Amino acid sequence: MKRILIILLLIAIHSSSAQVPTPTPEAASFARRVAGCYQLDDGPWRADSVQAGGVSTRQTPLFFVLTDQLLRGWDSLQSGERPMFAVRAHSARLTYWQRISPSGEAIRISYPMPEAGIRLELTPRGNDLRGFVTAFTDALRENEPSEVTRPVYAHRAPCPSDSGRSSRSRTLWRS
Numbered sequence: 001m002k003r004i005l006i007i008l009l010l011i012a013i014h015s016s017s018a019q020v021p022t023p024t025p026e027a028a029s030f031a032r033r034v035a036g037c038y039q040l041d042d043g044p045w046r047a048d049s050v051q052a053g054g055v056s057t058r059q060t061p062l063f064f065v066l067t068d069q070l071l072r073g074w075d076s077l078q079s080g081e082r083p084m085f086a087v088r089a090h091s092a093r094l095t096y097w098q099r100i101s102p103s104g105e106a107i108r109i110s111y112p113m114p115e116a117g118i119r120l121e122l123t124p125r126g127n128d129l130r131g132f133v134t135a136f137t138d139a140l141r142e143n144e145p146s147e148v149t150r151p152v153y154a155h156r157a158p159c160p161s162d163s164g165r166s167s168r169s170r171t172l173w174r175s
Contacts, residue, residue: 021075021078021079021080021083022080023070023080023083024080024081027080027081027082027083027099027102028068030099031068031083031085032068033124034066034097034107034124034129035066035067035068035085036065036066036127036156036159037063037064037065037156037157037158037159037160038063038064038065038066038128038129038154038155038156038157039062039063039154039155039157040060040061040062040063040064040133040152040153040154041152041153041154041155042062043152044150045057045133045150045151045152046058046060054137054139054141055116055117055118055135055136055137056135057118057133057134057135057148057150059091059093059117059118059135060091060093060094060118060120060133060152061089061090061091061093061094063089063090063157064087064088064089064094064109065087065088065089065159066085066087066097066107066109067085067086067087067088068085069085069086070083070084070085070086071083071084071085071086071095071096071112074096074112077112077113078098081102082098082099082101082102083098084096084097084098084112085097085098087109093110093111093114093117093118094109094110094111094118094120095110095111095112096109096110096111096112097109100121105123105124106121106122106123106131107121107122107123107124107129108120108121109121109122114136115137115138115139116136116137116138116139117135117136118133118134118135118136119133119134119136120132120133120134120152120154121134122152122154127155127156128153128154128155128156129153129154130151130152130153130154131151131152132149132150132151132152133149133150133152134147134148134149134150135147135148136148
């Protein structure tokens with residue numbers, strides 16, 4: 001038992017000291033192009049009745065910021081071709097965004113390794129993003145779906161300015 005604990009401790013130490021991979025030039029360029037502030041169109045996809053095992057799409061923040069800042073602490077889940085970038089939103093449910101495939105345009109916005117919650121899978125369309133929001137859970141209930149997916153559209157929006165921020169903006173922009 002002690003040997004297993006020592007091995008796990010060594011793995012944890014190694015992973016915590018690992019370096020965040022340097023994005024490839026193409027990945028960095030893509031991040032700069034997509035980074036910005038976005039406002040999701042509100043609609044029936046947010047209805048309380050749209051649920052999967054008690055998890056609802058209603059928790060999805062309508063406003064979020066995709067940054068080009070690398071996400072720290074999840075190094076083993078990213079590579080130079082598929083780096084993870086930080087997301088700023090009112091909800092801790094959205095903390096990163098990442099390309100779904102190294103050469104594709106589609107991105108996933110979520111929380112690393114979630115067991116339940118929401119994820120957005122969106123594709124750039126001009127300055128905006130179009131795709132789907134999914135509420136999901138691993139707590140299966142009889143006669144209930146484990147996930148539900150609805151179409152969404154996110155418009156690029158003006159970002160709050162650094163000067164004269166309201167209390168809402170200060171909350172949003174906390175790192």
